[in-house]
Amino acid sequence: AEEEQPGLIILGKQAIDDDSNQTGQMLGALLGWPQGTFASKVELGGSGVQVTREVDGGLETVDLKLPAIVTT
Numbered sequence: 001a002e003e004e005q006p007g008l009i010i011l012g013k014q015a016i017d018d019d020s021n022q023t024g025q026m027l028g029a030l031l032g033w034p035q036g037t038f039a040s041k042v043e044l045g046g047s048g049v050q051v052t053r054e055v056d057g058g059l060e061t062v063d064l065k066l067p068a069i070v071t072t
Contacts, residue, residue: 009067011023
């Protein structure tokens with residue numbers, strides 16, 4: 001039997017939601033997956049993903065377990 005791999009979904013910011021970045025966050029909520037929003041850097045490793053994201057004060061890095069949602 002083939003082993004199932006955890007998923008990673010990457011979405012852009014621009015969408016039919018008036019660029020409110022809602023699509024990725026809504027999908028994450030519906031699936032119950034962790035989210036990294038406004039990503040400027042994404043690194044896969046082990047059983048997770050490290051997301052560097054843009055925040056008002058500069059950059060913040062979060063570690064997420066897979067499966068996960070990332071918006072850029």
